[in-house]
Amino acid sequence: xxxxxxxxxxxxxxxxxxxxxxxxxxxxxxxxxxxxxxxxxxxxxxxxxxxxxxxxxxxxxxxxxxxxxxxxxxxxxxxxxxxxxxxxxxxxxxxxxxxxxxxxxxxxxxxxxxxxxxxxxxxxxxxxxxxxxxxxxxxxxxxxxxxxxxxxxxxxxxxxxxxxxxxxxxxxxxxxxxxxxxxxxxxxxxxxxxxxx
Amino acid sequence: xxxxxxxxxxxxxxxxxxxxxxxxxxxxxxxxxxxxxxxxxxxxxxxxxxxxxxxxxxxxxxxxxxxxxxxxxxxxxxxxxxxxxxxxxxxxxxxxxxxxxxxxxxxxxxxxxxxxxxxxxxxxxxxxxxxxxxxxxxxxxxxxxxxxxxxxxxxxxxxxxxxxxxxxxxxxxxxxxxxxxxxxxxxxxxx
Numbered sequence: 109x110x111x112x113x114x115x116x117x118x119x120x121x122x123x124x125x126x127x128x129x130x131x132x133x134x135x136x137x138x139x140x141x142x143x144x145x146x147x148x149x150x151x152x153x154x155x156x157x158x159x160x161x162x163x164x165x166x167x168x169x170x171x172x173x174x175x176x177x178x179x180x181x182x183x184x185x186x187x188x189x190x191x192x193x194x195x196x197x198x199x200x201x202x203x204x205x206x207x208x209x210x211x212x213x214x215x216x217x218x219x220x221x222x223x224x225x226x227x228x229x230x231x232x233x234x235x236x237x238x239x240x241x242x243x244x245x246x247x248x249x250x251x252x253x254x255x256x257x258x259x260x261x262x263x264x265x266x267x268x269x270x271x272x273x274x275x276x277x278x279x280x281x282x283x284x285x286x287x288x289x290x291x292x293x294x295x296x297x298x299x300x301x302x303x304x305x
Numbered sequence: 306x307x308x309x310x311x312x313x314x315x316x317x318x319x320x321x322x323x324x325x326x327x328x329x330x331x332x333x334x335x336x337x338x339x340x341x342x343x344x345x346x347x348x349x350x351x352x353x354x355x356x357x358x359x360x361x362x363x364x365x366x367x368x369x370x371x372x373x374x375x376x377x378x379x380x381x382x383x384x385x386x387x388x389x390x391x392x393x394x395x396x397x398x399x400x401x402x403x404x405x406x407x408x409x410x411x412x413x414x415x416x417x418x419x420x421x422x423x424x425x426x427x428x429x430x431x432x433x434x435x436x437x438x439x440x441x442x443x444x445x446x447x448x449x450x451x452x453x454x455x456x457x458x459x460x461x462x463x464x465x466x467x468x469x470x471x472x473x474x475x476x477x478x479x480x481x482x483x484x485x486x487x488x489x490x491x492x493x494x495x496x
Contacts, residue, residue, distance in 0.1 A: 119408075129333070129386060129474050130330075130331035132326075132330060132333065133326050133327060133328070133329045133330070133418050134326075135328040136329060137325070137326035137327075137445075172461050176386075177383065177386060179385075180382055180383065180386060181379060181383070184378050184379040184382055184383075185379065187378055188375060188376075191375075191378065192375060207422055207425055207426060207429070210377070210378040210419050211327075211422055211425075212420040212423070212424055213378055213382050213419060214417070214421050214423065215418075216380065218331060279486075283323065283324050283489070283491065284482045284483070284486040284489065285324070285482070286482070287324065287478045287481045287482030287485055288478070288479055288482035289477065290478050291474070291475045291476070291477075291478030291479035291482060292475065292479070294475045294478065295470050295471050295472050295475035296459040296470075297467075298470040298471075298472075298473075298475065299470045302470070305429045
């Protein structure tokens with residue numbers, strides 16, 4: 109088993125958001141700024157890493173017929189941990205991400221990796237897979253957030269680089285901008301993939 | 306809050322797909338044909354309403370009574386998952402024609418974040434039982450509306466020459482962006 113390959117496949121080749129089109133809802137909803145995108149990405153990566161590890165550890169104990177509910181309970185537990193921790197230590201980010209923190213539970217990436225990867229592989233590889241996929245997702249969602257913040261707000265990580273009264277492309281921080289930005293990023297990804305592979 | 310306000314907000318102004326970004330996966334996945342998107346929409350309205358009824362009762366009479374509101378996420382997702390299973394089994398037995406129509410869409414709904422999202426929003430907005438149910442039905446109808454519009458456009462899009470790199474998700478997302486832009490026109494509808 110090639111550990112490096114399992115780790116890096118989530119970056120470009122099987123990028124969960126840009127190639128597999130999983131985890132669309134949070135990537136469109138919370139990416140109004142770079143920091144929100146980063147926060148959502150890190151939170152999802154943590155849940156993905158921990159749930160992949162636990163599923164791989166418990167794969168021989170969980171009966172096959174009730175595996176999906178069991179996976180959901182595992183995922184929901186870690187989501188609750190993230191929810192409470194973020195509420196306590198990062199209240200601003202928590203408010204910005206809002207309902208999409210509890211909704212990490214139904215992020216298809218996480219259940220998808222548990223079902224398709226972690227329950228068939230050993231703990232170490234599953235952890236690498238979770239981390240790699242999570243980082244791939246974080247990079248993608250951070251890119252969407254950065255583009256939307258730069259174009260829509262004229263700032264990056266809340267540092268403004270245009271004058272206060274400059275008119276920015278407000279469309280990009282509104283809902284339509286999310287769809288359009290992600291659409292064009294996926295198009296570039298298609299182009300890149302057809303060149304690379 | 307006024308019932309009419311809730312309906313207009315959920316159906317048009319804060320459309321669940323185009324403004325709140327809930328249920329994007331089925332929105333992109335099942336919007337190829339008008340007939341299938343109608344079936345999916347009906348199944349979502351059905352499940353959403355039942356899910357909101359049960360999550361309302363469970364939150365107010367179980368979680369709030371024992372002061373374990375932090376268990377909300379785990380409880381709700383389990384309730385919704387089992388509810389979908391039960392609905393599927395009952396429909397199969399009681400109304401085979403309805404099961405035929407909705408059957409294949411039901412399992413997909415478990416992972417539809419719109420259902421869990423609607424349940425959580427109804428709780429955080431402190432809706433009472435009637436408001437919560439009205440909210441669920443209009444959100445479901447809003448989802449159906451967006452899905453039908455999208456399917457109509459995509460059926461036309463099939464006939465046009467889309468550049469190779471744009472085919473599939475990219476063009477669908479950009480189309481959704483245009484739809485969302487159109488829906489922003491509803492913003493001034495309620496105060």
